[in-house]
Amino acid sequence: MKRRPIPAAGLARIDRVCERHARVILAVMIVAWAGVFSGFAWLKFRHYLYSDIDLAMFVQAVDGLLHGTMFSSIRGMNWLGDHSSLILFLIAPLYAIARHPVTLPVIQSVALALGAIPVFALARRELGGGLLPLGFAALYLLYPAVGYTALYEFHPEVLCTGVLLAAFACYRAGRFGPTLAFAALALLGKEDIALPIAAFALYALLGRGPGRLRYAAGLGGLALLS
Numbered sequence: 001m002k003r004r005p006i007p008a009a010g011l012a013r014i015d016r017v018c019e020r021h022a023r024v025i026l027a028v029m030i031v032a033w034a035g036v037f038s039g040f041a042w043l044k045f046r047h048y049l050y051s052d053i054d055l056a057m058f059v060q061a062v063d064g065l066l067h068g069t070m071f072s073s074i075r076g077m078n079w080l081g082d083h084s085s086l087i088l089f090l091i092a093p094l095y096a097i098a099r100h101p102v103t104l105p106v107i108q109s110v111a112l113a114l115g116a117i118p119v120f121a122l123a124r125r126e127l128g129g130g131l132l133p134l135g136f137a138a139l140y141l142l143y144p145a146v147g148y149t150a151l152y153e154f155h156p157e158v159l160c161t162g163v164l165l166a167a168f169a170c171y172r173a174g175r176f177g178p179t180l181a182f183a184a185l186a187l188l189g190k191e192d193i194a195l196p197i198a199a200f201a202l203y204a205l206l207g208r209g210p211g212r213l214r215y216a217a218g219l220g221g222l223a224l225l226s
Helices: 008-020 022-046 054-066 088-097 103-114 116-127 131-142 144-151 156-172 176-186 191-206 212-225
Strands: none
Touching (some): 008 022, 008 131, 022 103, 022 116, 022 131, 022 144, 088 103, 088 156, 103 116, 103 144, 103 156, 116 131, 116 156, 144 156, 156 191, 176 191, 176 212, 191 212
């Protein structure tokens, strides 16, 4: 039996409802996703399923910061000599509030969930309001790779996913300062982030928007400095 298409009036009504309650719907999606994956992280920890080195190493690194040391007995070296995960200095105060290994995967889940905000903002700017921006935000949250990275140990660079999206959304909105601020924040995750920022600078240089040289120079300078 063929399914009847939704009438145009019905689609228009759905668009109006989504536009009117867009922020609430987006917030519910983000909270639900972060809550579900934080719960999965707790279950994974509770049943000893974190079997790799990463979570243990970064828990020790953040806990060490609260004690004034950056030495990692797991690696037998200063952890900054392994990767430049400077974002751990920003995470340490949050870890101090809840000093438990699961705190880091929870932060990771929340950071990934918040990436739906710039996806929504970018889609709304490029495609207009209504259902579509929320649909793209939902597609981001339902993308299997996003869920996988939330549950695969803990990696500081994963926290940069939403920040990079925010930098691009600000660029498309013509907001120079926030673009560079988010790009600089993303570069604190790991030295590898310099590569997508450099590619971002090239994208800006080849674009046709106003101030492309300024964006390219700013982003390229940040990547080079990193």
